[in-house]
Amino acid sequence: MAKTKTLRKESIFSLKNIVVTGLIIFYAVFLVIPIIMAFVGSFHKWNPLKGDFIYTGFENYTRVFTNDLFWSSLSNTLIFTIVVIFFRIVIGLGIALILYSSIVKGKTFFRAAFYMPVVTPLVAVSFVWVWMYNPQMGLINQILGTNINWLLNKDTALGSVIAMTIWKDYGYAVVLFLAGLYGLPKDCYEAAEIDGASGFSLFRYITLPLLKPMTLFVVITSIISYLQTYIQILVMTEGGPGTSTYVTSYLIFDEAFVKYNFGYASAISFVMFIVIAIFTVFAFKITSDKEKGGAK
Amino acid sequence: MSKKAKSLILHFVLIILVVITIIPFLWMVFSSFKTNSEITSITPTFLPKLFTFNNYVNVQKSFNFLRLFANSLFLSVAITAIVIYTSTISGFVFAKYKFRGKNLLFGLVLGTMMIPWCVTIIPRYSMMLDFKWLDSYLAIIIPAAVSGFGIFMMRQSISTIPNEMLEAARIDGASEWFIFHKIVFPLSQNVISSIAIFQFLWSWEDYLWPYLIISSEEKQVLSVGLKMFNGRYGTDYGGLFAATTISIIPVLIVYLIFQKRFIDGIAASSVKG
Numbered sequence: 001m002a003k004t005k006t007l008r009k010e011s012i013f014s015l016k017n018i019v020v021t022g023l024i025i026f027y028a029v030f031l032v033i034p035i036i037m038a039f040v041g042s043f044h045k046w047n048p049l050k051g052d053f054i055y056t057g058f059e060n061y062t063r064v065f066t067n068d069l070f071w072s073s074l075s076n077t078l079i080f081t082i083v084v085i086f087f088r089i090v091i092g093l094g095i096a097l098i099l100y101s102s103i104v105k106g107k108t109f110f111r112a113a114f115y116m117p118v119v120t121p122l123v124a125v126s127f128v129w130v131w132m133y134n135p136q137m138g139l140i141n142q143i144l145g146t147n148i149n150w151l152l153n154k155d156t157a158l159g160s161v162i163a164m165t166i167w168k169d170y171g172y173a174v175v176l177f178l179a180g181l182y183g184l185p186k187d188c189y190e191a192a193e194i195d196g197a198s199g200f201s202l203f204r205y206i207t208l209p210l211l212k213p214m215t216l217f218v219v220i221t222s223i224i225s226y227l228q229t230y231i232q233i234l235v236m237t238e239g240g241p242g243t244s245t246y247v248t249s250y251l252i253f254d255e256a257f258v259k260y261n262f263g264y265a266s267a268i269s270f271v272m273f274i275v276i277a278i279f280t281v282f283a284f285k286i287t288s289d290k291e292k293g294g295a296k
Numbered sequence: 297m298s299k300k301a302k303s304l305i306l307h308f309v310l311i312i313l314v315v316i317t318i319i320p321f322l323w324m325v326f327s328s329f330k331t332n333s334e335i336t337s338i339t340p341t342f343l344p345k346l347f348t349f350n351n352y353v354n355v356q357k358s359f360n361f362l363r364l365f366a367n368s369l370f371l372s373v374a375i376t377a378i379v380i381y382t383s384t385i386s387g388f389v390f391a392k393y394k395f396r397g398k399n400l401l402f403g404l405v406l407g408t409m410m411i412p413w414c415v416t417i418i419p420r421y422s423m424m425l426d427f428k429w430l431d432s433y434l435a436i437i438i439p440a441a442v443s444g445f446g447i448f449m450m451r452q453s454i455s456t457i458p459n460e461m462l463e464a465a466r467i468d469g470a471s472e473w474f475i476f477h478k479i480v481f482p483l484s485q486n487v488i489s490s491i492a493i494f495q496f497l498w499s500w501e502d503y504l505w506p507y508l509i510i511s512s513e514e515k516q517v518l519s520v521g522l523k524m525f526n527g528r529y530g531t532d533y534g535g536l537f538a539a540t541t542i543s544i545i546p547v548l549i550v551y552l553i554f555q556k557r558f559i560d561g562i563a564a565s566s567v568k569g
Contacts, residue, residue, distance in 0.1 A: 014472060015385070015388075015389070015473055015476060016393045016395060016472070019385055019386055019388075019389045020389065020395055020401065022382075023404075023405070023442065024401065026441070027404045027405070027408070027442075029423075030420065031404060031407060031408055031411065031416065032404070033419070033423075034416040034419035034420050034423070035411065035415060035416060035419075038415050038416065038418060041419065048425055095313065098310060099310075101306060103302060103303040103306065104306055104310070105307070110310050113314045113318060114313070114317055115551070116317065117320075119493060119497055119548065119550075119551040120321075120544050120547060121501035121519060121543060121547060122503075123501055123503050123519040123522055123523065124540045124544050125320070127522065127526065127536060127540050128320050128321075128324045129320065131324075131533070131537075132320055132323070136338070136340075137336055137533070139319070139323050139342075142340050167316070167320075224410060227412070228412050228414060231503055235526075252414045253414075253504070256417070256421075257508060265418055268414075269412060269414040270415065272412055272415075273411070273412055273415050
């Protein structure tokens, strides 16, 4: 590349300059400015309809931490995220390992079938599952022979939304883990087999550590998206019954676009941002600690 | 355990899982051909007893389904095409060029994936208010024109294209644009396929942003329309099943078109952690 620079004089309208300028403008307008606006706004009473923009100091943040609804929404959000990620990884990895096995036939068919919910719009599948959970006409009660009102019962509502989300998303983990397995170096296995390792110990000491980057990728992308879950809650339960499925994104949406408290909603989103950052760092830490342990 | 027995068990497990995965779809599709009285009857059926197309015909009568479908299709195709182009060209620049502030800019790109939508959605909405873009497709297309995910995937895969190949083209006198369009773009088809699948799905299922931006009913997108339909015609279950079934078809078509290259695309761009 250095060579071309000396060969040709770069025009201001070179591909590189156009792309870089375009990206800078795009990210300035749609990322940097909005973040600054949100941050500044979180210290204000901000209502764009009334034209309000009044400095209130930390009032919005104190309101967040003294709001019971915030705390219950946060606990629902965390339960939702942790349970979904756990099952997504366990089921995803399990199926990927089965599909990777040389004795399994029809891999393409299975892969496509497991991937189907992933490539289906979330709004649409949320509707389907509202009907699946219907006490009279729903397939789940028909199969189980029960007539539980899954989504209108405090004890089952969150679990029902979680189950649907696991069903929808595990296929993505299957495909990622499968891609990870195909990318594993074959010589590691050969060397280990020569050393007498087999079955579970191969999995425990070779497959699992080598899949770590992929696992971390799945965990981190999952943390970011599940901590902001919104659509399935909106379609399936609207936060109810009571506050049993009320999630923080729902609170933010409600405060911002129903009550037009932009400042307060921004304060909640920054708190969420910090929660997401903490979880992401935590996920990195867990994997790197294991690495140290494994090296012993 | 013999190899044969093991293989049988594994296939059995897989088939059970496939059934669990597919059943909600089959049930929805079958139900869309049932009459409303059959759907709500006390002795429920899985396959339709009385096969009817009425739900599909009626859905257009109850709400302007085709219009919303066309709106969603237009927006998703436009955004996907734009994102593919901007991701590939930006990925190319990040993978093969040096410039000042490259790491900072790439940090911003990754930042779009890390920053929660809830932080930026409020200022973005108030920006759209200032731009007078409310109720306009500009507000949906322009902020979605660049995808951090797309650029990230593309940068990963384009860095594996050997520099010698690009260098050889330069020596033959090819311009940077020519190299991009005639060499890099065609070589990136696998990753383009995965971006196409994801981006089309994300645009097609996007609910919140169109819901906030679009106020005229005839400009609205299908996902928002489905929710409104559900609220307004909550008793027309057959109609809802039919509308939902159709709303899934375009995404599945896009998936089927691109899926062959899709796995290779994911493998090429995300595994190398």
